[in-house]
Amino acid sequence: MNDALPTPFRRVVVTGVECSGKTTLSKNLANHLGWAWIPEHARTHPDVLADQVSESTFEELHESQSNAAAMAKSEYPGVICDTGDLVLRIWSEAKLDFSWHPVTPPDPRVDFHILCPALSSWEEDPLRTLPRFEDRLMLEQKYREHLQHRHYLVAEGDTPEARLEHVLSQWPW
Numbered sequence: 001m002n003d004a005l006p007t008p009f010r011r012v013v014v015t016g017v018e019c020s021g022k023t024t025l026s027k028n029l030a031n032h033l034g035w036a037w038i039p040e041h042a043r044t045h046p047d048v049l050a051d052q053v054s055e056s057t058f059e060e061l062h063e064s065q066s067n068a069a070a071m072a073k074s075e076y077p078g079v080i081c082d083t084g085d086l087v088l089r090i091w092s093e094a095k096l097d098f099s100w101h102p103v104t105p106p107d108p109r110v111d112f113h114i115l116c117p118a119l120s121s122w123e124e125d126p127l128r129t130l131p132r133f134e135d136r137l138m139l140e141q142k143y144r145e146h147l148q149h150r151h152y153l154v155a156e157g158d159t160p161e162a163r164l165e166h167v168l169s170q171w172p173w
Contacts, residue, residue: 009073010035010173011108013084014155016116016143017136018128023082024160025116029167030080036072038081041065042091043127058088058100066106073108084110090142113152114167115143 014026023040030037041064042048047057062085072079085102092100118136122128130136153170157163 007077009076009108010078010111011069011081011106012078012112012114013081013086013110014114014116015084015086015147017118017139018130019122019136020116020118020140021155021160021163022116025114025155025163025167026080026082028160028164029114032164032168033078033080034076035078035080036069036076038065038068038072038079040083040087041068042083042088048127053095055092055096055098055100058092059103061088062102062106063104066104066108069106069108079108081110084113086113086143086146090139090146093142094139111151112172113147113150115140115147115152115154116163117154117156 012029014022014029016022027037029035041061045057045061045064047053047060065081065084069079069081085106089100092098118133118140120133122131122133122136124131130139151172153167155163156166
């Protein structure tokens, strides 16, 4: 008889400023662990693409990303999310001058955050607005302040491989 308790489902959110390597790290980590990967839903949301973001856009993004994570529970031991509610909150403050908070908490809950520090290089794309490294560093401070009371680690390293190796060396499970 196997008396071992089942391993609980884990939700990890990779967070940070734009162009900090979140997508690369989140994909690499999910691949390495054999977990589900949830992309940043804002990149395909019609309001975002049309630059017509409103307060309701943030709630829709929260719901769609939470639903995608919940769907992964039946097939995977965990999920790695490319961004989450913290990005939405800080983005709402910058974009609409209000601080968005979810109406409902994320389900499944977020167990752990990984902060990707700002990279000095910047790749232009239509959704990015902070080409100056100094501006991204200032915004990164907001992420660090918000994460102080959460379980998180900083993905150290200058290359995607170094960051993945660092995260795995500090992996909590």
